[in-house]
Amino acid sequence: MVKLEGVRRKLGPGVQFHCEDFHASEGVQLALWGPSGCGKSTMLNLISGLLRPDSGVIRIDGKEIQGLKEGQLDEFRAQRVGFVFQTFNLLAPFTALQNVLLGMRFADVLPAKEWKPKATEILERVGLGHRLHAKPATLSVGERQRVAIARALANRPKLIVADEPTGSLDPKTSDAVMDLFLELVREKSLTLLLVTHERSIAERLPDLFDCSRLVEEVAS
Template sequence: MDGDEKMLELNQVRKEYRDVLQTITAVAVDHLMIQTGEQIALVGPSGSGKTTLLHLISGLLTPTAGEIKFNDIVLSSMPETWRDTWRAKAVGYVFQKLNLLSSLTVLDNLLVAMSFANVIPKKDQRQWAIQLLDQVGVSDKLGKFPHQLSMGEQQRVAAARAVINKPSLILADEPTASLDQDNGLLVLDMLRQFAKESGSTLVVSTHDRQIINQFERICSLRKQPEEVIGSATSNRLA
């Protein structure tokens, strides 16, 4: 893939939540462009809108206003079912709450993700899953269920699942929050190495200074003064 290709672009994007008394702006981005293959850290204090922004980029949420484009496809106007299909094939997501399927084993969590996306040939799926789980040090947990793993082990499984379909866009929401320093760096290194080898774009949200220092490009979210009547604040990309 061409490193100069415009991959992801946000223009005048806002996500607002309204009730009868006030409008709360969860996040506002005037303009953000991320090139194919770039690796960036998204930083800001808790509550600054990092998770909301990742959900917007992934299509899990739609913006109240503005436009989100992925390789010239306007995601923000796609029907929900189309976004779901696109996300399964193109996006790998390490959720803050992990979202592993509790009724499935470690191996089956990865196999289900591959089955839904239908990107990896069926004959290769099991071996590819085992290879990724070995990379993050949990290949001995294939038959275990999520509740039988430590939080750190679950986090590593979630990281492997995020890249299982060889996505062109990897989003990671505080991917090292449940890990000690060594395991945190292991997961981050795996995500960064995979992104580098596959030409994928990587966006990692974090407030961990050690993680932030690994990235050349840093995008900061900061709270703005009140913009509407009531107690609402706006979180804007700086």
Template sequence: MLLIKQLVKTYSSEHQPITILTLPLLEVSEQQKVAIVGPSGCGKSTLLNIIAGIVRPSSGEVNVLGTDILQLRETRMDAFRSRHIGYVFQNFNLLSGFTALENVMFAMQFAKVIPQKERKARGLELLDRVGLIHRLNNKVNRLSQGEQQRVAIARALANKPPLVLADEPTASLDSDNSALVFNLLVEMCSQFNSALIVSTHDIDMANQMDYIFHLRKRSESDDVEAMSDVFA
């Protein structure tokens, strides 16, 4: 499903390059649920963006579903991502001028995985599953944050992706909505047989996953250290 080896991400700075992420090894199997945990600034979002092909690492190997994604050009990477990877963004990244149903259907239109005649029915099914069938024609900028995140989950699962990434999916939600959204995400990935990788600083949520992988920042001046101890 996912194999990462000797990953390094370095950014240029005025004085010297700054390495923000080093990761010797990470493996995720089909349908596994993995939490990436660590403090702010340790590289969790960067790691997810690298897996999604949004950010390119400075060096290393990233293999998703048997494909070396670092060899894909931008247009091919966009197509690969849309068909095989669902992404639940921390800030939702919804199309604010469009309805909940339109947001889910646009994801299917771009990927062309779901036949056109089946897209509306699948959009309705997903919005019903996340408890928003009564809000399907509401523009997403008129929805609450919790409702927007549920639309984002429905959109991420629209194309039946084998891999779903979620970047701090409950960070902007209150405690009640956090539990609801997180449980919904885990349940739906199980239902659709998708592997799930979630970045979070919430250890209680992380403990509900199959495995926890720690990213740790040793100090303000040190590189990020990827700890290879993965445990249930």
């Protein structure tokens, strides 16, 4: 499902990201784990096409993405990858339902007549059926992250990437959101790559990739 071969990306003078070999099979839930600054977000951004490598091959669902043109890469990302971020990245002027709908309209993978019923269904599934018309500022942080999870899943991407998804949540909310997130990912047989620096979060996933040696010094 996800494969990196000899991927390098310059990060600064004399510093580069380097992943020689990484592979995640379809349907796995894998933690990308390591200390702060070790290159986890860089790796996730390379995999999801937010960042381009200087060299190497990145293959997602059988497709090499490193050579795609900007527009093709945007399309690939919108249609194939669901994102969950530490700070939710919801659009403040819009309601929970509108946030999910905007993601569906942008990706345009499902027929337009299905957008609203599907968005409503997935928000009900994450326990927010009574908060469809609430704006992010009026939601708790746990609820905001559940909206973001609903948005990530709405287009039915095979691959979900999450960067410190519980990093802004207190421990109790973090546990509840992780329970729900993992339950949904398993129910839909999705592939999940989840970045975390917390060992206790990493250990909740069946697979772990140690990211602690991804950043290296090079002659500049």
